[in-house]
Amino acid sequence: MNIRKLLSAKVQAAMAAVGIPPACAAQVVPSKKPGFGDYQANGAMGAAKAMKTNPRELAQAIVGQLSQVRALEDIAEKVEIAGPGFINIHLAPAWLGQQAGQVLAAARLGIDAQQPQTVIVDYSSPNLAKEMHVGHLRSTIIGDAQARILEFLGHRVIRQNHVGDWGTQFGMLIAELEEHLGSGEAADFALQDLETFYRQAKQHFDSDPDFADRARDYVVKLQAGDTDILALWQQFREVSLHHSEAIYRRLNVTLARDHVCGESAYNADLPVLLEDLQQRGLVIEDQGAQVMFLPELADKEGNPCPVIMQKRGGGYLYATTDMAAMRHRVTTLKADRILYFIDARQSLHMQQVFAAARRAGYVGEQVSLEHHAFGTMMGEDGTPFKTRSGDTVKLAGLLAEAEQRAAALLSGKASELTPAEQAEVSRKVGIGAVKYADLSKTRTHDYIFSWDAMLSMDGNTAPYLQYAYTRVKSIFRNAGVDPASLAGDIVVSAPAETALVLKLLQFSEAVEQVAREAYPHILCTYLYEVASLYMRFYEACPILKEGVDEKTRASRLRLCDLVAQTLNTGLDLLGIETMERM
Incomplete structure (x- = not known):
């Protein structure tokens, strides 16, 4: 049910008439x-402006047509003209109740599947040389929410975790790993702290010329497919991916091993791609490098933008790998739409790669290329979020602290939960708070990371919405009623009921807007409004009190059920878990 689409179609038909x-x-x-x-x-x-006529008279003609063909009969109780030609539509409470009942009975809360597309969602993409840190959080959770929403709407979503698992630094890392393995240390033990391992390798590279020469030699062997060096690289890659997967599980993110398609996946295609560009005259040699010039991105003086496809020494760049990835995604995966969740600092790079891929004919105009940039997570001092010592905050530590803080928050509240249940609730509240604090902010903006704000039980936070859900579920426990056993109409009479039902029926509008625009804060705001309107409804419209007749009680319980399902589904689309008790 999408009221806006329904009304738009009817008004559009009246306008044509x-x-x-x-x-x-x-x-x-x-x-x-x-x-x-x-x-x-x-x-x-x-x-009226286009037709050079009076807008109010034109609005009157539209309303007259709507009335003549009874287009809004039963749907609207009143249609009126305001100001210079606004047409105000007041929906009929009986119709709202009827629609709410149909949504409650329908699969997927009445949201119709869209015309399915194949959508590639490129997100997370950590560098396997280091542990995941807060810089990976936004890409990971925003991209995952978008993938969930697109799948919910019936699209074929292909997740792509374009991890950094190739390049010159891996010669250094493989050489360091070889030395650890040579001393009898297991790979998983040597790499249990990736950050420390990387620093050790870099110090070794800078201080030991023989080690540095061996590392450089390993880069050449790695790129040439040397069996022994590839085996060491594979060990490093395996342990690194295991670290990332542990973070994804903890974050309740849907990325899995099958979604990993890193830089190494395109290595064999890079010389093929470059040769194709050379044969078609799309790249030329410039100071020893192979360069594509893009007039589409010319500077103020009209000079075309240069994009290096191969360095003077023969090495390839991110642009080359990204071009190969796009070609694969369009020709092999048959993408209709490709979404990149990469921070705003890469905006120029993405513009260049998009333009280059289209100029090369690897991506046709029918394929949508979208860079959905995001801002930076800031500390409360207004600078990029770091530890007190100035180091990058590791995600594993951040999430552990979130769970600990949530446990402390909940420990002071009366609870009938067992210790194991309390730990599970603390996990859901802590992780949910971190994710929602990010998702609820406009994606393109920087935002301040604040434990107090994100764990608040009041306002637009995950704990508030999770608590609202548990309050709804508690009504059914107190009533001793299974929501599935309820029948009958949803009767809308009180103003608080009207406002709540109207908002519930706008769920599809919010979800579809996020699918189009990739702004998950729209869904967050919507869910917060549902929860807030539910609290007003709960205060204004008694449900289980004495004196409430059976029909009204059943109607309001069914409305509570629709609220619970909407909150649960909406939070799940954001990757945030709910619980029956809190």
Whole structure:
């Protein structure tokens, strides 16, 4: 059920019937102010401008047509014209109740599957030379929420974890690993602290010329496919991926080993790609390097933007690998849409690669290339979030602290939970708080990391929404009622019921908007509004109190069930877990 689409179709048909050109849209949007209806159709103003006529008279003609064909019969209790030509639509409470009942009975809360596309979602992509840190958090959880939402809407989603598992630093790391293995140390023990291991290797490389020469030699052998060196590289890669997978499980992120398609996956294709570009004259030699020049991204003086495809020494760059990845995703995976969740500092690089891939013909105009950039997580001092000593904050430590802080928060509250259940709730609350604090902010903005704010039980936070869900579920426990056993209509009469039902019926609008625009904060805001309206409904509309008749009680319990399902589904789409008790 998408009320906005339904109303748009009906108003658009009325506009066509009174002679308005098809290019003029109905512009149906939810009303922002009480008293101005539930939805507004604002298309009369734009149409009047295009047709050089009076907008209010045109709005009157549209409303007359809607009335004549009874397009909104039973749907709206009132349609009126306001101001210069706004059409205010007041929905009928009986119709709202009927729709809420249908949504409750339908699969997926009544959201229709969209025309399916093959969508590639490129996210997380840690460098396997180091442990995952807070710099990987935003890409990982924003990308995962988007993948979940697109799948929910019926798209074929292919997750791609483009890990950094190739390049010159791996010669150094393999040489260091070889020395550890030579002394009898197991690979998983040597690499249990990737950050320390990387520092040791770098210090060794800088201080020991023989080690540095061996490392450089290993880079050449690795790229040439030397069996022994590849075996060492594979050990390093395996242990590194195991570290990442532990973080994904803890974060409740859907990335798995099958989704890993790192830089190494395209290594064999790089010379093939370069030769293709050379044969078609799309790259030229410039100061020993192979360069593609892009007039699409020319500077103010008209000079085309250079993108290096191969360095003077023969090495390839990120741009070459990204081009190969795009070609694979379009030709082999048959992508209709490719979404990249990479921070805003890479915006120029992504523009260059997108333009280069289209110029080379690897990506046609029918394929949507989208870089969904995001800002930086900041400390409360307004600088990038780091430890007190200035080091990068590791994700494993951050998530452990989140669980500990959540346990401390919940320990002071009365609970009937067992210690094991309390630990599980603390995990869900702590991890959920970290994820929601990020997802609820506009993706493109920097945001302040604050433990107190994200773990608050009040306001737009995960703990507040998780608690709202448990409150709804507690009503059914107190009533001794299984929600699935309830039947009958949802009767909408009180203003608090009307406001809550209308918001619940807008779930599909929120989900579909996030699918289009990749701004998960829209869904967060929506769920917070549902929870807030539910609290008002709970105070204004008694459910289990004496004197409430059976029909009203059943109707309000069914409405509670729809609230619980909406909160649970919405939070799950964000990758945040709920619990029955808290």
